[in-house]
Amino acid sequence: MGSEGTRQRTEVLFVDDEENILKALSRLFMDEDFTVRTAASGQAGLEILEASGSIGVVVSDHRMPGMSGVEFLTRVKERKPETLRILLTGYGDIATIKDALNKAGACRYITKPWVDDELVQAVREAVVRFELTRENARMAEVIRAQNEQLKEWNSQLEIMVQEQTIELTRQNEKLKALLQRERATIRGVIGALSGLIELRNKRVRNHSRNVAELACGIARAMKLPQADVETIMVASLLHDIGLIGVPDVMLLKAESEMNADEIAEFRLHPIRGQAAVDQIEDLRPVSALIRHHHERYDGKGYPDGVKGEEIPLGARIMAVADHIDSTMNPAKPRALEMVLADLRDRVNTEFDPKVVVHVPQVVRAYLERVAAKGGTAEVELLPHELKPGMVVSRNVTSGTGVLLLSQGTRLTEKNIETLCRMHRIDPSREGVFVWMNR
Ligand SMILES: [Fe+2]
Numbered sequence: 001m002g003s004e005g006t007r008q009r010t011e012v013l014f015v016d017d018e019e020n021i022l023k024a025l026s027r028l029f030m031d032e033d034f035t036v037r038t039a040a041s042g043q044a045g046l047e048i049l050e051a052s053g054s055i056g057v058v059v060s061d062h063r064m065p066g067m068s069g070v071e072f073l074t075r076v077k078e079r080k081p082e083t084l085r086i087l088l089t090g091y092g093d094i095a096t097i098k099d100a101l102n103k104a105g106a107c108r109y110i111t112k113p114w115v116d117d118e119l120v121q122a123v124r125e126a127v128v129r130f131e132l133t134r135e136n137a138r139m140a141e142v143i144r145a146q147n148e149q150l151k152e153w154n155s156q157l158e159i160m161v162q163e164q165t166i167e168l169t170r171q172n173e174k175l176k177a178l179l180q181r182e183r184a185t186i187r188g189v190i191g192a193l194s195g196l197i198e199l200r201n202k203r204v205r206n207h208s209r210n211v212a213e214l215a216c217g218i219a220r221a222m223k224l225p226q227a228d229v230e231t232i233m234v235a236s237l238l239h240d241i242g243l244i245g246v247p248d249v250m251l252l253k254a255e256s257e258m259n260a261d262e263i264a265e266f267r268l269h270p271i272r273g274q275a276a277v278d279q280i281e282d283l284r285p286v287s288a289l290i291r292h293h294h295e296r297y298d299g300k301g302y303p304d305g306v307k308g309e310e311i312p313l314g315a316r317i318m319a320v321a322d323h324i325d326s327t328m329n330p331a332k333p334r335a336l337e338m339v340l341a342d343l344r345d346r347v348n349t350e351f352d353p354k355v356v357v358h359v360p361q362v363v364r365a366y367l368e369r370v371a372a373k374g375g376t377a378e379v380e381l382l383p384h385e386l387k388p389g390m391v392v393s394r395n396v397t398s399g400t401g402v403l404l405l406s407q408g409t410r411l412t413e414k415n416i417e418t419l420c421r422m423h424r425i426d427p428s429r430e431g432v433f434v435w436m437n438r
């Protein structure tokens, strides 16, 4: 079977022992679209068949000396089954016709003498059938080859995809590890920086960490997304980083004790902090919160005097946490209820009510955590808030200075009763200081 470009012209082989008939047939098919071949015997016909690759139709006489037509066609069938076979036979030779159809698998038989048109038509049809079959087979082969090729491409593609996937996964793992390292580095830097601020001043020791814990507690109570909570945590840890440029003596003063120049200098720290942190691209959201941690809800804060919702929520939360940690500082401890009452007084002026509303629950949990860590949470309570078992952290005196209990006393029902009675008669300006959970 030739390929498209080199396909050979179909040949039709006529076999007859009478030369005249072969000549007549050659003439009859002279102008057809196929090549006419002739053979004078079955044997000669078989030789041509072997030698040529494009005999599509064989037309054979039956009565020939040596090999009969049926025998010849039978052999053709054995050797080239795709060749279409037509038998020419005498009229009424039924046995021969049966043999031709059954043994030799002839597609037609034509009785002699033939009618030209009928014979031409039969041969043309056979040629068309042969060519169609050949074309079908060729197309089937092309499709099969293409399918093979596709299969191969597919499997190659699969291998490529697998390889790419493995490579991508590897790259991804590498990136993840890098990112984790980078994050760890940033966390380390943040920790180091916030530690640096705390080194400056004993008074603010742990301040950044306390503010971070309180602010994150409030942010979580407000159900902010985890990413925002993390931003608030980092901003809290670094919020006073701008104070690194402020002299030690100034850090020991409250703002009320500073002169105008000192106040102006002190009030630069949110801007300085922002400028320092802003250089780290990942910390941009953090730097905005640092800038605004001293803004007030009523717009009277600094550095920008923005108010209400214009202050980033994280900064509003940090402002509250910052204030709580300053007022609950162990150097000037106050009872939780007093801290909360003080906060309530500042709602709508300094602080956002939507933030402050979450404070009691957050601060209670915070104090419990501090106590559970064996921490030194000292709280100031009113006498009726005292419970047996609590340990007094400072000497307790009456309003006129009479010593009622000394530091370290573990409270009993009886001395609580005494304290309550004395509080009615000779009240102190302070509450009773006790260790939380000790
Ligand atoms: Fe500050």
Ligand SMILES: [Fe+2]
Pocket: 207, 239, 240, 322
């Ligand atoms: Fe602060």
